[in-house]
Amino acid sequence: MSNTAVSIITIGDELLIGQTIDTNSAWIAQQLNALGMDVLRRVAVGDERAAMTNALDAELAVADVVIITGGLGPTSDDITKPLLLEYFGGAMRTDERVLQHVKDIFSRRNRPMLDVNLRQADVPDSCTVLFNSRGTAPGMWFERDGKVIVSLPGVPFEMMGIMLDEVLPRLRMRDRKGAIVHYTIVTAGEGESFVAERIADIEGSLPAHIKLAFLPALGMVKLRLTGKGADEDQLHKDILPYRDAIAERLQNIVVSLQDEPLAKALYDVFSARGITLALAESCTGGLIAHQLTQVPGASGYFMGGVVCYSNGAKTDLIGVDADTLATHGAVSEATAKEMATGVQQRLGATYALSATGLLGPASDGSAEPIGTVWMAVAGSGRVEARKFRFFYDRERNKEMAATMGMLLLFRFLKDENNI
Amino acid sequence: MSNTAVSIITIGDELLIGQTIDTNSAWIAQQLNALGMDVLRRVAVGDERAAMTNALDAELAVADVVIITGGLGPTSDDITKPLLLEYFGGAMRTDERVLQHVKDIFSRRNRPMLDVNLRQADVPDSCTVLFNSRGTAPGMWFERDGKVIVSLPGVPFEMMGIMLDEVLPRLRMRDRKGAIVHYTIVTAGEGESFVAERIADIEGSLPAHIKLAFLPALGMVKLRLTGKGADEDQLHKDILPYRDAIAERLQNIVVSLQDEPLAKALYDVFSARGITLALAESCTGGLIAHQLTQVPGASGYFMGGVVCYSNGAKTDLIGVDADTLATHGAVSEATAKEMATGVQQRLGATYALSATGLLGPASDGSAEPIGTVWMAVAGSGRVEARKFRFFYDRERNKEMAATMGMLLLFRFLKDENNI
Numbered sequence: 053m054s055n056t057a058v059s060i061i062t063i064g065d066e067l068l069i070g071q072t073i074d075t076n077s078a079w080i081a082q083q084l085n086a087l088g089m090d091v092l093r094r095v096a097v098g099d100e101r102a103a104m105t106n107a108l109d110a111e112l113a114v115a116d117v118v119i120i121t122g123g124l125g126p127t128s129d130d131i132t133k134p135l136l137l138e139y140f141g142g143a144m145r146t147d148e149r150v151l152q153h154v155k156d157i158f159s160r161r162n163r164p165m166l167d168v169n170l171r172q173a174d175v176p177d178s179c180t181v182l183f184n185s186r187g188t189a190p191g192m193w194f195e196r197d198g199k200v201i202v203s204l205p206g207v208p209f210e211m212m213g214i215m216l217d218e219v220l221p222r223l224r225m226r227d228r229k230g231a232i233v234h235y236t237i238v239t240a241g242e243g244e245s246f247v248a249e250r251i252a253d254i255e256g257s258l259p260a261h262i263k264l265a266f267l268p269a270l271g272m273v274k275l276r277l278t279g280k281g282a283d284e285d286q287l288h289k290d291i292l293p294y295r296d297a298i299a300e301r302l303q304n305i306v307v308s309l310q311d312e313p314l315a316k317a318l319y320d321v322f323s324a325r326g327i328t329l330a331l332a333e334s335c336t337g338g339l340i341a342h343q344l345t346q347v348p349g350a351s352g353y354f355m356g357g358v359v360c361y362s363n364g365a366k367t368d369l370i371g372v373d374a375d376t377l378a379t380h381g382a383v384s385e386a387t388a389k390e391m392a393t394g395v396q397q398r399l400g401a402t403y404a405l406s407a408t409g410l411l412g413p414a415s416d417g418s419a420e421p422i423g424t425v426w427m428a429v430a431g432s433g434r435v436e437a438r439k440f441r442f443f444y445d446r447e448r449n450k451e452m453a454a455t456m457g458m459l460l461l462f463r464f465l466k467d468e469n470n471i
Numbered sequence: 472m473s474n475t476a477v478s479i480i481t482i483g484d485e486l487l488i489g490q491t492i493d494t495n496s497a498w499i500a501q502q503l504n505a506l507g508m509d510v511l512r513r514v515a516v517g518d519e520r521a522a523m524t525n526a527l528d529a530e531l532a533v534a535d536v537v538i539i540t541g542g543l544g545p546t547s548d549d550i551t552k553p554l555l556l557e558y559f560g561g562a563m564r565t566d567e568r569v570l571q572h573v574k575d576i577f578s579r580r581n582r583p584m585l586d587v588n589l590r591q592a593d594v595p596d597s598c599t600v601l602f603n604s605r606g607t608a609p610g611m612w613f614e615r616d617g618k619v620i621v622s623l624p625g626v627p628f629e630m631m632g633i634m635l636d637e638v639l640p641r642l643r644m645r646d647r648k649g650a651i652v653h654y655t656i657v658t659a660g661e662g663e664s665f666v667a668e669r670i671a672d673i674e675g676s677l678p679a680h681i682k683l684a685f686l687p688a689l690g691m692v693k694l695r696l697t698g699k700g701a702d703e704d705q706l707h708k709d710i711l712p713y714r715d716a717i718a719e720r721l722q723n724i725v726v727s728l729q730d731e732p733l734a735k736a737l738y739d740v741f742s743a744r745g746i747t748l749a750l751a752e753s754c755t756g757g758l759i760a761h762q763l764t765q766v767p768g769a770s771g772y773f774m775g776g777v778v779c780y781s782n783g784a785k786t787d788l789i790g791v792d793a794d795t796l797a798t799h800g801a802v803s804e805a806t807a808k809e810m811a812t813g814v815q816q817r818l819g820a821t822y823a824l825s826a827t828g829l830l831g832p833a834s835d836g837s838a839e840p841i842g843t844v845w846m847a848v849a850g851s852g853r854v855e856a857r858k859f860r861f862f863y864d865r866e867r868n869k870e871m872a873a874t875m876g877m878l879l880l881f882r883f884l885k886d887e888n889n890i
Binding site: 065066067068069070071072073074075077078079080081082083085090091092093094095096097098099103107110163164166168169207209234243245246248249263265267268269274276278311331333337338339340341342344345346348349350351354355356357358359360361362364365368369398399400412413414444445446447448450 | 484485486487488489490491492493494496497498499500501502504509510511512513514515516517518522526529582583585587588626628653662664665667668682684686687688693695697730750752756757758759760761763764765767768769770773774775776777778779780781783784787788817818819831832833863864865866867869
């Protein structure tokens with residue numbers, strides 16, 4: 053019994069010239085996957101009628117459900133609605149609920165309203181309107197030959213709202229054919245092939261309905277076990293022993309058994325123990341603080357930090373010794389340690405993490421090569437520093453440094469707290 | 472005369488279950504576009520032989536060039552190479568240069584090497600090897616019936632290296648059929664439909680070979696003029712008058728005439744004037760600092776900042792008055808202003824920007840509703856604060872706040888410096 057097959061079509065010239073990165077497809081795929089549906093293909097096409105029609109034809113030939121995003125905005129480069137009208141026939145009608153909603157939005161925000169805005173309430177009479185509580189362009193639900201075609205706006209926040217409120221409940225009612233279960237093991241510090249070799253025997257013993265995938269990303273490797281079958285409870289029972297066997301084998305490099313960012317794993321450890329954190333970031337430029345504060349409730353443990361990009365900021369804000377900077381340089385073990393203990397003390401935090409390095413593209417004339425980063429963690433009476441070297445470009449070095457810094461902190465906490 | 476048509480196929484189950492966001496396609500599309508090629512379609516398929524073969528068949532039917540990324544890693548879920556061998560025929564051979572390169576990488580990094588790593592040097596003898604200076608998996612170039620098929624690893628950094636070193640130069644030599652020219656105007660503070668209305672007459676007067684697109688994103692709207700034709704110089708001459716007319720009409724909301732982030736526009740203003748900046752971020756949690764420090768050379772003007780997530784950080788690090796916090800609350804005009812002047816003074820910066828607010832999902836019990844953010848800019852003897860209200864989820868509110876903060880600073884600078 054095969055699962056419902058879905059194709060996602062994203063529309064917009066901006067996707068084809070690379071001006072916009074498509075985040076919608078990944079989010080939609082996650083949601084459908086959780087319902088046990090299989091996304092077969094994702095296709096991006098431009099704002100051109102022929103390309104859109106061809107894509108719709110091709111995807112309807114292979115998929116049970118086609119989800120289209122984009123091309124619904126008020127400006128003249130958005131042509132999805134006329135195309136769908138032609139494709140499914142019928143006439144345009146004005147949806148009164150949507151019209152009132154559009155008027156309300158403009159009057160609430162006190163913005164002038166234009167004809168193009170009012171026309172957002174026009175929909176083909178062959179569709180079911182999917183109300184957009186977060187914006188003006190409604191979604192549309194069409195059915196043909198037992199297949200479903202959904203059209204959604206491309207603005208991620210609005211698309212997500214319509215998916216959650218309107219599309220997913222309808223799809224859930226329509227389809228309960230199969231189940232899919234994923235388990236993820238997040239590891240850090242070892243390369244993909246080395247991790248694979250360590251668990252080759254376990255992978256070899258997996259039954260046919262359970263697949264293992266390796267997803268490497270920035271110093272980390274995620275392992276994903278996926279099982280497909282008729283019965284969800286049975287799938288959990290089938291997969292768990294393999295998940296546990298892998299997690300035990302890889303114990304020393306496992307960060308989390310949830311598919312979650314490192315920042316969330318840190319949040320869990322800090323919150324559970326009532327301990328607090330301060331940061332002193334030089335080369336990472338606020339990225340670690342940004343990642344930590346993406347987790348709701350981070351203010352419960354993260355007291356704050358400094359982005360001490362200049363030497364002045366290091367001395368003035370957290371009391372790094374000017375002599376240390378002069379003698380050892382900004383990118384040094386001594387400076388990293390003083391940054392960590394300085395911000396820890398200044399904010400009265402239980403732990404502190406610091407990062408100072410050179411990310412490129414240009415050297416600042418210091419003795420250390422580009423890509424060198426010193427990081428330090430300060431705990432109760434103990435400071436530990438480590439030197440890293442990254443070999444990529446500026447943005448990637450920065451991301452790597454942020455990940456490695458959080459990992460250093462995570463390991464330090466594990467050691468100190470016997471986790 | 473039509474441009475070379477390209478399809479991009481990305482391979483990997485992780486794309487279809489939404490565990491990975493596809494950034495490769497956008498980057499590849501940008502590069503090809505700059506060569507005057509048209510990306511017709513982008514297709515993502517899973518790690519399954521039939522799906523990959525079907526995608527290759529379908530894209531070869533419509534495109535002159537097909538670029539495949541992913542599915543080349545050393546683990547067993549990577550199946551692109553065997554498939555290409557079958558598709559194009561021939562036998563596997565070991566490429567000695569790649570083999571030596573793989574061995575060198577492992578010995579340099581002092582990591583144990585496995586059989587699967589050595590097998591990365593095996594390639595179908597029907598392809599031209601595209602050397603991967605940044606990693607172990609080589610790219611492959613196949614030709615059939617005058618069409619080109621390129622297979623690249625999915626790791627972005629490695630894929631980019633092979634594209635720049637090997638693929639783009641080969642494609643450039645093969646094809647000089649047409650030119651494409653883009654101009655971008657970045658605006659902020661007005662909605663897409665309102666911007667469109669203001670320049671409707673200019674848009675209406677565009678000749679057939681010039682298209683205008685509106686790309687809305689987080690409080691900003693990018694306008695992109697695209698011209699296609701035989702002669703690149705002529706295209707520049709054709710488009711520029713329209714670009715200038717639009718920029719003049721929208722003068723009050725134009726941020727940049729380059730397709731660049733706000734952080735880069737700020738970098739340009741600060742660098743050109745030799746002025747400096749400090750930040751005090753509460754609710755934005757380091758995101759503004761992170762965005763500013765994405766720009767190489769940011770250390771030339773950005774002295775640093777504090778992420779004062781707790782009240783303690785606000786008082787201890789930058790001297791916000793405890794009475795101000797008690798009387799007005801952390802999310803208030805008074806606190807925002809003291810944060811800006813406090814960090815400005817502490818770091819001796821010419822300008823400072825601050826942000827303090829509630830981003831959700833939970834309220835902290837303060838009088839202000841979720842989504843309220845106060846921001847302030849301090850200049851020479853002048854402090855200006857503004858209250859914002861965002862209506863989205865935590866992550867989007869944070870991004871909006873960062874964008875609006877940078878915009879507030881940008882406008883303040885324009886006023887003070889007569890830009």
